[in-house]
Amino acid sequence: MKKIFILTGEPSGDKLASEIISEITKKKTDLEFLSVGGTNLEKLGIKTIFDQKEITYIAFTDIILNFFKIKRKIKETVNEVLKFKPDILFSVDSPDFTLRVAKLVKEKNSKIKTIHFIAPKVWAWREGRVKKMKKFLDHILLLFKFEKEYFDKENLTNTFVGHPLLDKNINEKVQIDQFLDKKNIISIFPGSRVSEIKHHIPILINFIKKMNIKDPNYNFIFHATDKNKELISNYFIKEQIKNLEIINDDKIKTAVLKKSIFAIVKSGTVSLEVCKMNVPSIIIYKMNFINFYLAKFLLNIKFANMINIINNREVIPELIQSECNADEIFKSVYYFLKKPNLIAKQKQEIKKTLETLSSPSSSSEEAANIILSYIF
Numbered sequence: 001m002k003k004i005f006i007l008t009g010e011p012s013g014d015k016l017a018s019e020i021i022s023e024i025t026k027k028k029t030d031l032e033f034l035s036v037g038g039t040n041l042e043k044l045g046i047k048t049i050f051d052q053k054e055i056t057y058i059a060f061t062d063i064i065l066n067f068f069k070i071k072r073k074i075k076e077t078v079n080e081v082l083k084f085k086p087d088i089l090f091s092v093d094s095p096d097f098t099l100r101v102a103k104l105v106k107e108k109n110s111k112i113k114t115i116h117f118i119a120p121k122v123w124a125w126r127e128g129r130v131k132k133m134k135k136f137l138d139h140i141l142l143l144f145k146f147e148k149e150y151f152d153k154e155n156l157t158n159t160f161v162g163h164p165l166l167d168k169n170i171n172e173k174v175q176i177d178q179f180l181d182k183k184n185i186i187s188i189f190p191g192s193r194v195s196e197i198k199h200h201i202p203i204l205i206n207f208i209k210k211m212n213i214k215d216p217n218y219n220f221i222f223h224a225t226d227k228n229k230e231l232i233s234n235y236f237i238k239e240q241i242k243n244l245e246i247i248n249d250d251k252i253k254t255a256v257l258k259k260s261i262f263a264i265v266k267s268g269t270v271s272l273e274v275c276k277m278n279v280p281s282i283i284i285y286k287m288n289f290i291n292f293y294l295a296k297f298l299l300n301i302k303f304a305n306m307i308n309i310i311n312n313r314e315v316i317p318e319l320i321q322s323e324c325n326a327d328e329i330f331k332s333v334y335y336f337l338k339k340p341n342l343i344a345k346q347k348q349e350i351k352k353t354l355e356t357l358s359s360p361s362s363s364s365e366e367a368a369n370i371i372l373s374y375i376f
Contacts, residue, residue: 002375005086006035006046007077007101009055009094012269014038016117016164016364017092021046023368028375034084036077049080055097070097078104086112088374093118099133106136113374117141117367119158122150124301124309130154138374141367145356146310161366162359165272183219183243184261186333187279190232191266192225199286199324200266201235206326207264207333208241214334221260222246223253262337264329267304267320272357275307275316275350280343282317282332286324307353315349 006021008014018040021033025044035041038052055073078101081089089105089112091098102114114137122129127150133140134156142148142160151158190200208220220243224232229248236244247253257263257277265271267285274281283305287295303309305316319328336342359366 001030001032002088003032003034003084003086004088004090004371005081005084006033006037006041007081007089007091007098008035008037008041008052009092009097010052011038011040013093013098013118014040014052017041017090018044019164019364020090020092020117020367020371023362023364024371027368027372031375034080034086049077055094073097074100074104077101078108081105081112082108085109088113088115088371090371091116095120099137103132103136113138115139115141115371115374117161118143119147119151123147130156139370141370143357143363144306144310159366159370160359161370162363163272163357164363165269166276166354166358167362167364183217185219185221185256185259187257187260187263187274188220188222189263189265189270189274190222190224191268192228194228194231195287196266196285197228197231197235199288200284201232203284203286203324203326203329204264205235205239205241207329208244210326210330211334212241212243214330216243218243220244221256223257224248262333262343264333267318271305271307271316272354275354278347278351280336280346282319282329282336284319284324284329286321292321307350310353310356311349315346315353 006017008017014037017037021041021044025031033046035046035048036050036052037046037048042048055070074097081101082105089102091102091114099116099120102116105112106114116137119140119142120129130150131154134154137156140151140156140158142158143163145160148158148160188204190197190204211218222232222245224246226248229246232246247256257274257279260279263274263279263281265274265281265283267283271281271283285304301309302312303314304318304320307315308318317332319332
């Protein structure tokens, strides 16, 4: 029986991996799996060798502070992979963890095929990593077509599979009349991490107050996760803002976003979801002083948002760090709402850009086919 070890480092990678493995098992059932995974892989009946939370570190400072713990987990994972003797080591995202494991596994057992999904952003920083990756990766799967040139240049086998966020068309009808109240909806995505919420929520509260003074005919809906809904709610306890709601149900969030006339979105993958729903937006992001200057020093890109990066210009306005304040957000949002021609132009440019990010079938099916090609 052929074996696949699935290696993830955080919940988003676990979700992506589970979708790909679901496609694989539709095509081939006689496979054995083991993983470093989370709840989504566990739902497929795939055992994880330890709780994924033990290696989920996001920010630069988190990685530095937990360096020795991560190093121990890398060694433990390598030993478990070698013990399992898989035909394929399939790693997903979280390169600081997954690619270090893949490198050590390949050095100790070159027969294990190594496939990685979601290429590190070598176009943003440390392009030289590709030379190192080609020594231990057999195949790398790409989200964006423009990434190919970076890996082709070093002869690292790669395939564009498309972005998973663009795979699904959601047509479920969900009742959201309680949020409409004859007012236009502005969706707000403050972020999922505690640090993002702490930085963004006070600013967003002041923005809403300014909007209500200027024009009270909007409902502001905050999109939260199960874990951070209470934290976000705590910020609003003392505030007397009636046209504000917090939602955490995914189906309701999707329905609300579809009905929104505008969105304020923290920089990240969620902005693509907003774009997919054809909702005009602006991007915000604020972080602590150390992380901001580390990012500024290390990154060689002009923009934070992927739509802007692809177009090499600001299709979606970005308010980052010092510009991420209540006054600037208010000015940008109110200006857009009064300029329907600007909204129409943004939607048109986004639609054109998204067409370049879609795969022929779906990203999970394309990835599954690549993985299976190494087994048959």
